[in-house]
Amino acid sequence: MGDDPAPPSLLDFFAGLCGPWDTACFIVNNEAKLIAANQAGVRLLGAGATDWPGKTLTDFLTNPPESVHRYLSVCARNRQQVPGVLTCAGNDGVDIRYRCVGHRIDTRASSAPLVFLRCNPSHNLADKFIALNEQLDKQHRIQNQLLVERDQLQVEIAERQRVEEELRQTTKTLNLIVENLPDMVFLKDGREFHFLQFNHAGETMLGIPREELLGKNDHDFFTQEQANFFTGKDREVFLRGEVVDIPEEPIRARDGQTRFLHTKKVPILDERGEPAYLLGISEDITNRKKAEEALRASEEKYRTVADFTYDWEYWVSPERQFIYCSPACERITGYSASEFIDNPSLLETIAHPEDQEEFRRHLSSAPSPSGAEYESEFRILHRSGEIRWISHACRAVYDRNGTYQGRRGANRDITDRKHAEEARISLEKQLLHAQKLESLGVLAGGIAHDFNNILMAIIGNADLALVKVPPEAPVVEYLRNIETAATRAADLAKQMLAYSGKGKFFVEPLEVNRLLREMLHMLEVSISKKAVLRLNLGEIPTVEADATQLRQVVMNLVINASEAIGDRSGVISITTGAIECDARYLQDIWQGEGISPGSYLYLEVADTGCGMDKETVSRIFDPFFTTKFTGRGLGLSAVIGIVRGHRGGIKVYSEPGKGTSFKILLPSSHAPAAPDAPREQGDQWQGEGTVLLVDDEEAVRGIGSQMLRELGFTPVTAKDGREALAIYREHPGIEFVILDLTMPHLDGEQCFRELRQTDPQAKVIISSGYNEQEIFAKFAGKGLSGFIQKPYHLNSLREAIKKLHKE
CATH class of the missing domain: 1.20.5 (Single alpha-helices involved in coiled-coils or other helix-helix interfaces)
Incomplete structure (x- = not known):
């Protein structure tokens, strides 16, 4: 109890009556300070038995303190019960809400009224307490008025009378509460266990008037066996010195009917710790027992209902024999219910080999004592050989005595859902x-x-x-x-676009064998000195391909093969040949969605290096996949992009410790290969006039200006589109403009449009790293005068300008 003033009799009554309740009860003052709390209340607050005195209710609640004070203020001002909600933090950190009812209590020991709180009431006991306390409130007000009028000389007499009156009123209130409770409440002496008090509910349950009960014990009314049981529990209460909970007590009433009671017995000791009284509270659970019996009867109907369910329902005994198996099993597995009953191991046998061990472990595991449900998804083999997905749920079954009765489960065919999920995942990838x-x-x-x-x-x-x-x-x-x-570095720059798989290729009929022979020296100096490079070149047709892109593919694969061999001796072989591919051969090809059966050229790069496992192979073409193993990973995203752009595919074979093989398939062409381009020869052609060179890179503007002077022109430079427009408008004598495509502020395309609006006759040559086909496609019909691809030679610049002058 707290140290705030409160009638001792009220606090004793609160402890004796509310102490054994499962309902949390409190008495607080108008400042939320805790005056009293029963054990259920202490558990609700989460505090220890000695932790709450001197604290306020807001120390334990998660409600805002101002809302708690506001609620208590409302309770203190009202004569009727006031509902509310209190929130406490649970053990898992999640707030738990409790419905509560508050009511004002007036006492002489405190100038301000107290508040009685009841949280989550399971009985009407507190409600009766509140109702009867209202009558006590009225009597207190009358008595207070009389005491004010008393002469101050009779203070001692008045105080004695006040205490006696309060005790009498409290006793009366207690009697009224007990009398009107729906549960049986009785009080026995602590030695012979004679009945001292008995409420009306007890008379009704037993059918015995209280006048017959008072002063007698259980042996006067019940059979010897029952009386011994009751008195034995009474003695146990005082031996243990704590509340004894008797969940189920069968008792025979005077009318011959058997009732079932849930009884709690509370020891009340005197100041010396000796047994004084025994308080008992019994709830009639006869109707609940009947409901349980009805539930058991309804379970008999389960079999009939389960027979018609869509899911496969079953029940296996602790010995793993089928007690029940629904007919739906045949639709899902192809096996009848009688086959499962006759052969219980069939349940394990039909599990997919890859899932069988896990499912067998589940069936052999110990049942959950809490009866928690187990859920999983696994595959089975239908009698027809088809693989089906099953959603499985089961739980342990216990009888009323806690004896394990086996497992009940349900299996649902989710094959269609799994296929839909696989399709969705594939699309997301x-x-x-x-x-x-x-x-x-x-x-x-x-x-x-x-x-x-x-x-x-x-x-x-x-x-x-x-x-x-x-x-x-x-x-x-x-x-x-x-x-x-x-120039080779410029070719490498073009390869960077291959990472997207959308780079623009310069495609022509190409002899792959000739390309490999030309690359041989460069490949040999690029690999480990311990690796031997071998060419196995067969008779092959030409392919429509970009030579630069194909060189990049070969270089990446050979360098990766060298890294896989590492410091050991090994062999890298490059093999070419022709092959006819059917649909079956093309099934497991990478990036082969658009490949059709037909004639293909293959280019295979194989090594005797460290090899890769299946998981690594599945991710080698991921553009962002990197590992620290000594093998594949870098550059393969470029390879797959180039191959995809050539309408080809790749077959990969690898085993840890045995090496790796990449076989590239490209559609055969049979068109004659293009002859080698002759080396570009310069001439002495010279021009004249002013040329505007626009580029955001200072180095390009510098070397470009020197080239133009070498060709006889006077260069004027601009670092972006805005500056170029300003210069062009200030110099009307500009012959033509060499315009970079990618610039800040105003890019080449926007600048070109502005130049043509300023001067429809303006001659503009676009300078870009993209190829000629892309640029002319982008500027088709817009009046573009020419194009020169970066990085360009002096002769290339001369030829582009000469072509402009001829037009």
């Missing part, structure tokens, strides 16, 4: 892969643009140096090597 490729395409475009600008400066300076030195000078060879290396 395709979409994710497409998004990754798109991201790489954007990245590749940006890198290629910057890379081409750097190469432009290298190639331009090499070209200008070759013009300035005599052909027989020793430095010419080095300059030619610089020019050749920069």
